[in-house]
Amino acid sequence: MESKNLDLLKANLPDEQKLYDLAELFKVFGDSTRTRILSCLSVSEMCVNDLASVLNMTISAVSHQLRVLRNAKLVKAQKQGKEVYYSLDDDHVIKIMECGLSHINEGK
Numbered sequence: 602m603e604s605k606n607l608d609l610l611k612a613n614l615p616d617e618q619k620l621y622d623l624a625e626l627f628k629v630f631g632d633s634t635r636t637r638i639l640s641c642l643s644v645s646e647m648c649v650n651d652l653a654s655v656l657n658m659t660i661s662a663v664s665h666q667l668r669v670l671r672n673a674k675l676v677k678a679q680k681q682g683k684e685v686y687y688s689l690d691d692d693h694v695i696k697i698m699e700c701g702l703s704h705i706n707e708g709k
Contacts, residue, residue, distance in 0.1 A: 629673040630697070634658070635666050642676060643695055646688035 615623075629635060637656055641647055647655075653663045667687055670676040677690045689695060 642689050646686045648684045
């Protein structure tokens, strides 16, 4: 590859911190429990109790995974009375899930 092309390539690469942050984001998606929670929340906002029931998990286990998802800014929480309801943080989460599923289904 010509030096000019290499310089152009280097200039267009994201910086190391951004690539590290991207890798960390994909690690969050790397857990099937979290992707199951995200799938549920892509249909409707839900409280911990409902998520635990649908996913056949303990409330404690769901709460732990929701904490991870909140820290990654993939879900948000809203208190309604005594319950806290969780939903996807924004449309980017759905797009990431759709792109991943599309890739998996490719060629099948």
